Amino acid sequence: MTPFAYVRPTSVAEAVAAVGSSGTARFIAGGTNLVDLMRYDVETPQTLVDITRLPLKTIEDAENGGVVIGALVSNADLAYDERIQRDYPLLSSAILAGASGQLRNAASTGGNLLQRTRCYYFYDVATPCNKREPGSGCPAIGGVNRIHAILGASEHCIATHPSDMCVALAALEAVVHVTGPEGERRIPFAEFHRLPGDRPQDDNTLKHGEMVTAVALPAPRFGAHHTYLKLRDRLSYAFALVSVAAGLDMADGRITDARIALGGVAHKPWRDEAAEALLKGQAPSPAIFAAAADHILRDAKGQGDNNFKIDLARRAIQRALEQAAAGTPQVQAEKRVN
Amino acid sequence: MPEMTFASAAPDEIPISLTINGQLHRLDVTPWTSLLDLLRETLHLTGTKKGCDHGQCGACTVLVDGTRINSCLALAVMKDGAEITTIEGLGTPDNLHPLQAAFVEHDAFQCGYCTPGQICSAVGMMSEGHASTRAEIRELMSGNLCRCGAYTNIVDAIEDVMQDGRPAVREAAE
Ligand SMILES: Cc1cc2nc3c(=O)[nH]c(=O)nc-3n(C[C@H](O)[C@H](O)[C@H](O)COP(=O)(O)OP(=O)(O)OC[C@H]3O[C@@H](n4cnc5c(N)ncnc54)[C@H](O)[C@@H]3O)c2cc1C
Numbered sequence: 266m267t268p269f270a271y272v273r274p275t276s277v278a279e280a281v282a283a284v285g286s287s288g289t290a291r292f293i294a295g296g297t298n299l300v301d302l303m304r305y306d307v308e309t310p311q312t313l314v315d316i317t318r319l320p321l322k323t324i325e326d327a328e329n330g331g332v333v334i335g336a337l338v339s340n341a342d343l344a345y346d347e348r349i350q351r352d353y354p355l356l357s358s359a360i361l362a363g364a365s366g367q368l369r370n371a372a373s374t375g376g377n378l379l380q381r382t383r384c385y386y387f388y389d390v391a392t393p394c395n396k397r398e399p400g401s402g403c404p405a406i407g408g409v410n411r412i413h414a415i416l417g418a419s420e421h422c423i424a425t426h427p428s429d430m431c432v433a434l435a436a437l438e439a440v441v442h443v444t445g446p447e448g449e450r451r452i453p454f455a456e457f458h459r460l461p462g463d464r465p466q467d468d469n470t471l472k473h474g475e476m477v478t479a480v481a482l483p484a485p486r487f488g489a490h491h492t493y494l495k496l497r498d499r500l501s502y503a504f505a506l507v508s509v510a511a512g513l514d515m516a517d518g519r520i521t522d523a524r525i526a527l528g529g530v531a532h533k534p535w536r537d538e539a540a541e542a543l544l545k546g547q548a549p550s551p552a553i554f555a556a557a558a559d560h561i562l563r564d565a566k567g568q569g570d571n572n573f574k575i576d577l578a579r580r581a582i583q584r585a586l587e588q589a590a591a592g593t594p595q596v597q598a599e600k601r602v603n
Numbered sequence: 604m605p606e607m608t609f610a611s612a613a614p615d616e617i618p619i620s621l622t623i624n625g626q627l628h629r630l631d632v633t634p635w636t637s638l639l640d641l642l643r644e645t646l647h648l649t650g651t652k653k654g655c656d657h658g659q660c661g662a663c664t665v666l667v668d669g670t671r672i673n674s675c676l677a678l679a680v681m682k683d684g685a686e687i688t689t690i691e692g693l694g695t696p697d698n699l700h701p702l703q704a705a706f707v708e709h710d711a712f713q714c715g716y717c718t719p720g721q722i723c724s725a726v727g728m729m730s731e732g733h734a735s736t737r738a739e740i741r742e743l744m745s746g747n748l749c750r751c752g753a754y755t756n757i758v759d760a761i762e763d764v765m766q767d768g769r770p771a772v773r774e775a776a777e
């Protein structure tokens with residue numbers, strides 16, 4: 266690991282100033298992604314700014330009936346929080362589908378949003394990679410790309426965002442609270458992560474020195490009509506090949522509104538509002554779920570090794586919508602898909 | 604309050620204190636020293652194992668303020684002031700921790716390399732209190748790989764201790 270200096274600010278303002286004043290300074294929270302990347306020399310910050318002692322560890326009620334989750338609430342504390350389990354079970358479920366007990370204890374809400382891709386080439390400094398070294402090329406295109414994107418990729422990068430939690434946050438339409446050198450702002454979740462385009466080095470729309478202080482959720486919805494369905498190479502402790510967060514508002518046997526977000530398929534959690542609109546006013550049926558899946562995947566493009574993901578995603582979307590409509594969400598400890 | 608800055612004898616080193624298995628240690632560490640390396644290389648507490656150094660195996664699992672984490676991905680300097688429990692702090696050869704006794708009783712290992720991490724992880728999982736079924740134990744212990752494949756007996760050992768707090772002698776389980 267490349268040596269670095271260490272500072273431990275005692276306020277958000279100090280932390281933001283410490284990172285903002287140096288292009289090579291970085292925040293560190295749980296460290297479960299950053300320390301790993303530093304060990305591979307993928308990340309080589311000269312200063313680490315330890316934010317773990319800042320008072321951002323509470324989950325508070327918000328005026329709009331929602332909650333505000335502090336950026337330093339651990340993934341485990343968030344998933345097992347009584348109110349989150351009761352009102353946002355989709356979020357609990359997605360978090361518990363990810364990583365391991367130990368990692369969820371260490372990982373933070375903010376860090377989860379900012380975790381980087383698991384693309385093999387990104388991790389291997391002996392290979393080119395446009396995300397790690399802009400302009401050097403993308404060896405995943407035409408290379409080994411089983412885990413890569415089928416939607417929204419560019420000729421510069423076909424990486425995926427690996428988070429499970431963020432897929433649920435996309436479906437729940439969370440808002441990210443940020444404090445930076447220029448003050449505070451709020452970023453709707455759909456605008457937080459970005460597609461690679463010709464700037465794959467930017468995973469998201471944060472500016473250097475901006476810190477995530479909280480993630481806010483709107484008032485609860487969907488009732489029992491939600492699910493997080495994650496498909497992967499082994500039954501636990503593996504990243505998603507394809508995952509689906511689905512939530513349906515239902516009344517009198519009909520879908521009044523729908524939210525569908527996909528993980529493992531794009532540079533960001535993937536939502537398609539037109540496909541969601543297709544479900545509005547419909548009674549749940551295999552035909553309408555298939556139509557929604559087809560719509561979401563209409564522009565899907567395989568890269569070779571990951572061609573299988575298109576069909577897998579189609580079936581995962583349909584199954585997730587069936588689970589959500591029936592009010593029988595996937596149980597993460599239960600490995601059979603119901 | 605001003606930002607904390609650190610002064611110490613050697614350049615790059617930062618003074619921290621850690622209570623490890625009940626004993627207070629005052630240490631000077633470089634910021635890039637992992638908790639795992641500090642335990643093994645500096646303090647010679649080699650019960651905690653390094654399997655991957657990347658959070659992928661769980662062999663390095665220890666308890667920090669009672670919570671299980673991967674010590675390979677934790678920077679020691681960030682744990683300043685914490686209480687750390689390693690496998691050496693759980694029991695002694697004459698007085699085994701119930702989980703240690705259960706692992707022996709159930710043959711829950713072959714080479715033993717993953718065992719300290721498995722046991723620390725199981726202690727953490729039990730205090731978290733979210734596992735009651737066998738499927739839940741398996742899911743919540745998935746962060747600990749066992750290359751020897753002793754999983755069935757590991758779950759037996761944990762289930763046994765969860766049921767009555769001490770291992771029971773059992774006929775061939777599965
Ligand atoms: C073996 C393994 C398996 C995993 N499996 C899964 C999985 O299946 N699903 C899944 O979703 N995740 C998985 N993860 C990833 C894990 O969820 C992330 O590593 C974790 O959420 C990152 O959080 P952290 O607090 O540790 O972040 P850190 O490592 O501390 O930071 C990550 C990045 O975020 C930045 N950062 C941290 N906090 C803030 C903040 N408040 N504001 C601005 N920037 C910030 C840091 O500068 C850094 O760039 C896995 C990780 C490992 C090692």
Ligand code: SF4
Pocket residue numbers: 382384385386387393394395396397402403404405406421422423424465
């Ligand atoms: S897919 Fe993106 S992250 Fe992977 S090698 Fe190509 S540019 Fe790098």
Ligand code: FES
Pocket residue numbers: 652653654655656657658659660661662663664673674675676
């Ligand atoms: S050594 Fe820490 S998880 Fe493998």
Ligand code: FES
Pocket residue numbers: 711712713714715716717718748749750751752753
């Ligand atoms: S006993 Fe050998 S790795 Fe688990």
